[in-house]
Amino acid sequence: xxxxxxxxxxxxxxxxxxxxxxxxxxxxxxxxxxxxxxxxxxxxxxxxxxxxxxxxxxxxxxxxxxxxxxxxxxxxxxxxxxxxxxxxxxxxxxxxxxxxxxxxxxxxxxxxxxxxxxxxxxxxxxxxxxxxxxxxxxxxxxxxxxxxxxxxxxxxxxxxxxxxxxxxxxxxxxxxxxxxxxxxxxxxxxxxxxxxxxxxxxxxxxxxxxxxxxxxxxxxxxxxxxxxxxxxxxxxxxxxxxxxxxxxxxxxxxxxxxxxxxxxxxxxxxxxxxxxxxxxxxxxxxxxxxxxxxxxxxxxxxxxxxxxxx
Amino acid sequence: xxxxxxxxxxxxxxxxxxxxxxxxxxxxxxxxxxxxxxxxxxxxxxxxxxxxxxxxxxxxxxxxxxxxxxxxxxxxxxxxxxxxxxxxxxxxxxxxxxxxxxxxxxxxxxxxxxxxxxxxxxxxxxxxxxxxxxxxxxxxxxxxxxxxxxxxxxxxxxxxxxxxxxxxxxxxxxxxxxxxxxxxxxxxxxxxxxxxxxxxxxxxxxxxxxxxxxxxxxxxxxxxxxxx
Numbered sequence: 001x002x003x004x005x006x007x008x009x010x011x012x013x014x015x016x017x018x019x020x021x022x023x024x025x026x027x028x029x030x031x032x033x034x035x036x037x038x039x040x041x042x043x044x045x046x047x048x049x050x051x052x053x054x055x056x057x058x059x060x061x062x063x064x065x066x067x068x069x070x071x072x073x074x075x076x077x078x079x080x081x082x083x084x085x086x087x088x089x090x091x092x093x094x095x096x097x098x099x100x101x102x103x104x105x106x107x108x109x110x111x112x113x114x115x116x117x118x119x120x121x122x123x124x125x126x127x128x129x130x131x132x133x134x135x136x137x138x139x140x141x142x143x144x145x146x147x148x149x150x151x152x153x154x155x156x157x158x159x160x161x162x163x164x165x166x167x168x169x170x171x172x173x174x175x176x177x178x179x180x181x182x183x184x185x186x187x188x189x190x191x192x193x194x195x196x197x198x199x200x201x202x203x204x205x206x207x208x209x210x211x212x213x214x215x216x217x218x219x220x221x222x223x224x225x226x227x228x229x230x231x232x233x234x235x236x237x238x239x240x241x242x243x244x245x246x247x248x249x250x251x252x253x254x255x256x257x258x259x260x261x262x263x264x265x266x267x268x269x270x271x272x273x274x275x276x277x278x279x280x281x282x283x284x285x286x287x288x289x290x291x292x293x294x295x296x297x298x299x300x301x302x303x304x305x306x307x308x309x310x
Numbered sequence: 311x312x313x314x315x316x317x318x319x320x321x322x323x324x325x326x327x328x329x330x331x332x333x334x335x336x337x338x339x340x341x342x343x344x345x346x347x348x349x350x351x352x353x354x355x356x357x358x359x360x361x362x363x364x365x366x367x368x369x370x371x372x373x374x375x376x377x378x379x380x381x382x383x384x385x386x387x388x389x390x391x392x393x394x395x396x397x398x399x400x401x402x403x404x405x406x407x408x409x410x411x412x413x414x415x416x417x418x419x420x421x422x423x424x425x426x427x428x429x430x431x432x433x434x435x436x437x438x439x440x441x442x443x444x445x446x447x448x449x450x451x452x453x454x455x456x457x458x459x460x461x462x463x464x465x466x467x468x469x470x471x472x473x474x475x476x477x478x479x480x481x482x483x484x485x486x487x488x489x490x491x492x493x494x495x496x497x498x499x500x501x502x503x504x505x506x507x508x509x510x511x512x513x514x515x516x517x518x519x520x521x522x523x524x525x526x527x528x529x530x531x532x533x534x535x536x537x538x
Contacts, residue, residue, distance in 0.1 A: 008418025015415050215399050218361070219460075220388035221416045309361060 016228040020236060023205075023229075031237070034201050038241025038292070041194050042284050043248045045187035050253065050273055050280065052179045058271060059172050068150050069163040070134040080158040081132060087156055088134060093149050097136040105130040131160060143170050191291055198237060198295030202230050206303040217309045230300040231293060238292025242285035249284075250275045311337040311468070311499055312358055317367035319353050327353045329523045330367070335501065335516070337467070340494040343503040345520035351503035354520065355472050358501065360387050371468075389417065392461030396473035398453045400445040406432065406456055407441040413464040431463040432456075435489055451482030458489055468499045475504065 024031045072084065081099075088097050100108075106128045138149050146164055154162040206213065213226055253273045264271035312335040319328040327350045335341050343351045356362040357369050360376050369376040372390065379387060400409055410431055414424040432438045435455035437448075445453055454474055461469060471490065475483035494500045519526045 011415075011418040011420045015420060211399075212401055212403075215401060216412065216416060217385075218359075218388070218393055218399070219413045219416060219464075220385045220391075222382070222385040225385075225416060 012225055012228060016232050019229045020232045024236065034198070034237050035240040035244050037197055038194060038237060038288055039244035039248050041190040042242060042245035042288055043252070045183050045190060046245060046249050046280060046284055047252055048183045050277060052176055052183065054273055056173065056176045059176070068136045068138065068146065068153060070136060070153055071160045072132040073158055073160045074131050076132055076158050084156060084158060088136065093138055093140065093145065095137045095139045097134050100133050100135065102128050102130045102132050105133065194291045195295040198234055198292055199299035202234055202296040202299040203303050205233065206230060206300060210307060213304065213307055214309050223304060226304055227300050230296050234292035234296025235289055238289035239285065241292070242288030245284050245288065246281045311335055311372060313370040315368045317357065317364045317369055319357060319362065320365045327523050331525045333518060333525060335499065337499055338497050339516055340500045341516040341518060343501065343518045343520065345505065347505050349520045350523045351520055352472050355470050355501065355503055359391050359393060359470055360384050389464065390466055390468055392466040392469045394457050394461045394471035394474050396476040398457040400453060400457060402444065402446050405442050405444055406437060409445060409456060410460045410463050413460060417464055427463055431459040434462065435459045451478050451485060454478065454486055455489065462493065468501070469493055471502045473503055473505065
């Protein structure tokens with residue numbers, strides 16, 4: 001008996017899908033149209049998400065490389081130096097540190113400036129104006145942790161200044177967070193529009209199938225049987241629209257990538273957007289299928305209740 | 311099989327269409343529901359097929375109270391019936407075969423089993439050679455026969471026909487009546503509503519005569535006595 005019910009159910013689904021595919025094939029142009037609408041609406045937030053997502057990955061990467069520069073007081077002697085080195089070695093938040101003494105720094109500076117005009121002025125200086133310095137890499141890349149560490153190091157006696165150069169990265173990441181929120185908002189609005197569009201399309205289809213629905217109800221079709229083809233229509237619109245959105249997205253990325261690469265070359269980076277982003281693609285398809293299903297479910301439930309058989 | 315107990319039906323904003331009607335139809339009977347147009351014949355059939363619910367009284371079909379059925383149970387109740395309508399209610403966007411297969415699809419039957427049954431049903435009404443034809447190309451009598459094929463394809467135990475010969479001339483009507491008789495012969499309960507004089511094939515059958523919503527007779531009548 002239960003095997004019977006399952007085979008009945010499977011038959012219903014198979015017939016519904018067959019029916020929907022036939023209908024879509026017969027109305028290929030309008031099917032393509034609705035899929036294109038879905039694709040465009042899914043594509044717009046997709047493009048922006050891709051941009052923002054990769055920018056934020058890039059800034060994360062940059063933040064990883066951030067160092068804290070620790071400049072000692074000019075009059076610091078060898079004892080202070082080793083004392084501070086001892087404190088740094090014991091600090092658990094520090095991954096590694098490097099000491100550049102004032103002599104080394106002076107030497108480096110002189111070498112670097114040997115070829116340009118600054119050289120003359122440098123040579124005129126009677127004594128080394130540079131302090132001893134530690135360059136510290138923290139274990140954490142979190143801006144808050146870095147800030148905390150910086151303040152801690154600043155408090156060590158004999159330290160002139162601790163410098164943390166992540167202010168710009170912080171600002172950018174705040175901007176990107178804002179960008180992500182805007183994308184979410186735009187995506188929600190577009191999803192709402194899609195719900196209405198898909199709902200309306202399915203409602204029109206129901207009206208053209210009204211005779212069939214009435215006859216089916218009269219001869220004992222359940223509501224779920226009547227609903228099924230329309231739900232599959234919504235799901236298939238979503239699936240096809242989602243796939244089209246990914247193709248569209250790849251085309252847009254292809255068009256943009258050259259400019260992006262030129263720009264990132266200026267910053268000594270080989271950054272470019274990937275043509276295919278698996279997790280984004282899956283999200284787009286799932287979202288499109290869900291919106292398609294929900295839009296048609298809402299439309300079909302209302303419309304079928306409105307069709308009276310007497 | 312079908313039992314009406316003091317059934318009254320009133321549509322919103324109208325008088326009583328059916329008044330206090332009680333009768334009993336046994337399994338395998340052939341019953342005619344007669345009366346002038348507007349007498350309430352269609353309403354009576356709709357009450358049997360769970361398309362309408364009685365305002366008061368009880369309608370029992372196979373010992374199930376139609377008015378107490380849950381909405382989700384109604385489709386399954388309807389599958390017990392084969393329904394034939396005066397206006398055929400065929401689907402003109404598909405051929406004869408696909409029209410007849412619809413009830414089987416609803417019952418979850420498909421493939422070769424379904425095709426076999428569809429051809430058997432078309433054969434019974436003499437339309438086997440027209441399975442690929444579109445319904446619009448058929449004559450009125452053929453369309454009604456197609457509707458009968460659709461009604462019987464899922465082998466219902468009760469066949470209900472509302473004015474099946476209403477728009478047909480006498481020779482077509484006689485053909486249709488013979489088809490219903492054939493189903494009655496094999497044990498199907500057949501209920502036919504008609505406002506016309508019954509054809510020659512009717513000899514002795516139950517007749518429910520309705521006049522202005524009231525059941526006037528539920529006797530075994532011969533065609534002759536009805537005409538007189």
